Amino acid sequence: xxxxxxDAKLLIQSLSKAYAATPTNLKIIDLYVxxxxxxxxxxxxxxxxxxxxxxNSFLSGVLSCxxxxxxxxxxxxxxxxxxxxxxxxxxxxxxxxxVLCNLVLHLVIMNFLG
Amino acid sequence: MAAPRLPVLFLLLALLVxxxxxxxxxxxPRGRKVLVLVDDLAVRSSHSAFFGSLQARGLxxxxxxxxxxxxxxxxxxQYLYDGLVLFAPSTxxxxxxxxxxxxxxxxxxxxxxxxxxxxxxxxxxxxxATECGVDFDEDPEAMVIDHINYASTEVEGDHTLIAGxxxxxxDVILGSKKIDAPVLFRGIGHAANPSxxxxxxxxxxxxxxxxxxxxxxxxxxxxxxxSAISLVSVMQxxxxxxxxxxxxxxxxxxxxLKSSVKKAGSKLSHEKAGNEQFVTETSxxxxxxxxxxxxxxxxxxxxGETNEPSMYRINDDLEYSVEIYEWSGTSWKPYxxxxxxVQFYMMSPYVLKNMSTDKKGVYSSSFKVPDVYGVFQFKxxxxxxxxxxxxxxxxxxxxxxxxxxxxxxxxSAYPYYAASFSTMGAFFIFSIxxxxxx
Numbered sequence: 001x002x003x004x005x006x007d008a009k010l011l012i013q014s015l016s017k018a019y020a021a022t023p024t025n026l027k028i029i030d031l032y033v034x035x036x037x038x039x040x041x042x043x044x045x046x047x048x049x050x051x052x053x054x055x056n057s058f059l060s061g062v063l064s065c066x067x068x069x070x071x072x073x074x075x076x077x078x079x080x081x082x083x084x085x086x087x088x089x090x091x092x093x094x095x096x097x098x099v100l101c102n103l104v105l106h107l108v109i110m111n112f113l114g
Numbered sequence: 115m116a117a118p119r120l121p122v123l124f125l126l127l128a129l130l131v132x133x134x135x136x137x138x139x140x141x142x143p144r145g146r147k148v149l150v151l152v153d154d155l156a157v158r159s160s161h162s163a164f165f166g167s168l169q170a171r172g173l174x175x176x177x178x179x180x181x182x183x184x185x186x187x188x189x190x191x192q193y194l195y196d197g198l199v200l201f202a203p204s205t206x207x208x209x210x211x212x213x214x215x216x217x218x219x220x221x222x223x224x225x226x227x228x229x230x231x232x233x234x235x236x237x238x239x240x241x242x243a244t245e246c247g248v249d250f251d252e253d254p255e256a257m258v259i260d261h262i263n264y265a266s267t268e269v270e271g272d273h274t275l276i277a278g279x280x281x282x283x284x285d286v287i288l289g290s291k292k293i294d295a296p297v298l299f300r301g302i303g304h305a306a307n308p309s310x311x312x313x314x315x316x317x318x319x320x321x322x323x324x325x326x327x328x329x330x331x332x333x334x335x336x337x338x339x340x341s342a343i344s345l346v347s348v349m350q351x352x353x354x355x356x357x358x359x360x361x362x363x364x365x366x367x368x369x370x371l372k373s374s375v376k377k378a379g380s381k382l383s384h385e386k387a388g389n390e391q392f393v394t395e396t397s398x399x400x401x402x403x404x405x406x407x408x409x410x411x412x413x414x415x416x417x418g419e420t421n422e423p424s425m426y427r428i429n430d431d432l433e434y435s436v437e438i439y440e441w442s443g444t445s446w447k448p449y450x451x452x453x454x455x456v457q458f459y460m461m462s463p464y465v466l467k468n469m470s471t472d473k474k475g476v477y478s479s480s481f482k483v484p485d486v487y488g489v490f491q492f493k494x495x496x497x498x499x500x501x502x503x504x505x506x507x508x509x510x511x512x513x514x515x516x517x518x519x520x521x522x523x524x525x526s527a528y529p530y531y532a533a534s535f536s537t538m539g540a541f542f543i544f545s546i547x548x549x550x551x552x
Contacts, residue, residue, distance in 0.1 A: 028551060040533075042533070064537045106534075106537075
């Protein structure tokens with residue numbers, strides 16, 4: 001048991017050391033994703049407590065968070081230097097795509113919210 | 115000069131007649147003109163007390179022989195009479211244009227009839243009775259015999275003079291005053307057709323009665339026995355036409371109306387038979403002097419408003435009211451009962467509620483429109499024993515909420531609003547941070 005705990009500790013240490021080497025722009029995206037997912041989880045818990053009455057509001061609230069998170073993950077895939085698949089895609093272009101998608105997402109969310 | 119004036123005079127006279135008739139029929143539920151068919155004009159004097167009581171109540175009687183060749187119930191598509199008294203049991207065929215179908219059409223047109231038969235009843239009279247849901251004993255010689263509940267007379271007799279006291283319990287048919295003395299009856303029995311739910315036995319025979327030929331010995335068991343035998347029945351058709359059928363013409367006669375009665379085996383002797391009260395009260399019922407309801411002033415509105423909307427919205431609170439009056443013979447009196455119900459109906463009743471009355475004739479009830487939209491009806495279907503049926507229906511559409519009738523902001527949805535806007539804010543901050551970090 002102490003051995004397993006020690007292994008886990010080692011694993012986390014190596015993970016955080018490796019993550020420290022991640023570029024800052026990717027870290028910002030990660031923070032943003034964590035925020036969106038946390039907000040979504042809070043809303044689901046809230047729905048479980050008060051019931052699903054304004055179901056459209058619940059859906060738009062949760063989907064805005066999930067959608068944001070998905071779009072942010074897509075951006076992260078495209079701007080990651082280590083990812084060879086998108087090496088031809090300029091990071092400016094990727095960010096512009098991300099902004100456009102977000103605008104469309106929030107337009108839909110606003111319409112569905114009330 | 116005189117020639118052109120004559121038609122004008124006739125026209126004025128005709129107008130006057132029409133105006134008078136209109137006034138008379140506008141007051142009560144039924145007209146007052148009654149045709150009395152007898153097979154012998156002697157009936158007119160032998161039953162004068164009954165006819166006198168009808169005339170005293172304002173009925174206009176016209177006596178005709180049943181085989182009068184000029185007999186007609188209608189002329190130019192208009193019925194000449196509002197009621198019919200058939201005191202012609204033995205007549206085989208009516209005169210003029212009247213036959214069984216004419217009499218039945220007269221009833222189908224919503225008119226009333228009193229029919230009395232006796233042991234000489236013809237097939238014509240039996241046929242009319244059968245069509246009204248009453249089957250007389252088929253044996254032409256049969257009479258109702260009761261060896262226990264007969265009226266005692268000086269001579270022993272054959273016990274066909276029956277002292278009947280098994281009356282229907284209905285204040286509206288028999289009047290509010292109880293008939294104490296037995297009702298004398300001598301005649302034939304009948305049975306109400308079980309498939310006809312409109313016939314009511316008003317005067318039933320006692321369990322010891324049976325229907326047979328009193329002059330011969332009983333060879334086979336009688337077909338009609340006990341309280342299944344009805345002596346007097348009434349029928350109220352679905353169009354509110356009322357028919358009274360009696361197996362005894364003597365029941366209405368002066369002799370029975372005035373005679374004293376003593377039931378066999380009973381010490382109590384009554385000065386007067388119950389016949390007079392019985393025939394007076396039942397004839398009042400038959401000629402719609404009692405138990406005729408009318409409903410007027412159907413109103414409905416939203417609670418807190420007074421004018422009638424053309425449409426309701428789901429979950430509206432509304433109030434429905436109707437005024438119900440009963441004809442008392444002289445005027446319309448408020449009808450008081452606690453069992454009038456209103457339905458809010460679309461294929462099936464969504465709301466079924468008792469209405470409360472203010473004892474002045476106004477019935478009202480308030481309820482919530484169900485959470486279902488469509489074309490509804492306010493319905494009052496009131497069928498009560500002895501009363502004319504009321505059937506009201508008023509159509510009303512119910513719409514769902516309009517788009518802008520929902521709540522704009524819902525308190526319990528505030529976290530979702532907050533989440534959506536915070537995500538948008540986060541997107542803005544993220545964009546700045548992402549673009550300007552270093």
